[in-house]
Amino acid sequence: MQRVTVTLDDELIAELDRFMSGRGYHNRSEAMRDLARAGMQQAGVESSEAGECVAALVYVYDHTVRELAKRLADAHHAHHDLSVASTQIRLDHASCMEVALLRGVTGTVRQFAEHLIAERGVRHGRLVVVPVEVHEETHAHGEDHAKSHAHIHVRHAG
Numbered sequence: 643m644q645r646v647t648v649t650l651d652d653e654l655i656a657e658l659d660r661f662m663s664g665r666g667y668h669n670r671s672e673a674m675r676d677l678a679r680a681g682m683q684q685a686g687v688e689s690s691e692a693g694e695c696v697a698a699l700v701y702v703y704d705h706t707v708r709e710l711a712k713r714l715a716d717a718h719h720a721h722h723d724l725s726v727a728s729t730q731i732r733l734d735h736a737s738c739m740e741v742a743l744l745r746g747v748t749g750t751v752r753q754f755a756e757h758l759i760a761e762r763g764v765r766h767g768r769l770v771v772v773p774v775e776v777h778e779e780t781h782a783h784g785e786d787h788a789k790s791h792a793h794i795h796v797r798h799a800g
Contacts, residue, residue: 707763
């Protein structure tokens with residue numbers, strides 16, 4: 643194991659200490675190791691553009707912005723091959739949160755999400771990507787005859 647010196651401002655140290663307290667860490671080294679691992683794992687997922695993924699896109703938008711709801715709906719219809727399902731909740735008189743479940747080639751899913759998040763009136767957006775492998779498999783379910791269909795398997799990191 644190697645010792646590394648890192649300089650952090652007081653505000654970030656206070657945040658780190660609150661994080662440690664809430665999660666039960668005994669020292670900053672343990673917390674920093676776990677945060678570094680999580681960050682590197684996420685960066686690896688985010689940098690991968692090839693291959694299939696399933697993803698959750700969460701965004702908050704102002705439905706009073708002129709034709710924004712229509713533009714968002716039109717974007718989903720134009721990319722119906724990526725959209726698996728979506729749900730929406732109203733947060734207040736102007737704000738809506740939508741969760742869209744997506745599936746497709748990672749780069750295409752990411753481009754679609756970035757397009758939606760960049761729309762004027764979208765206040766917050768986050769995409770969570772899970773890399774998967776899709777396999778055609780033939781087998782029976784219950785008393786049905788064997789049928790071929792896709793199975794999605796999560797790709798394990800490392």
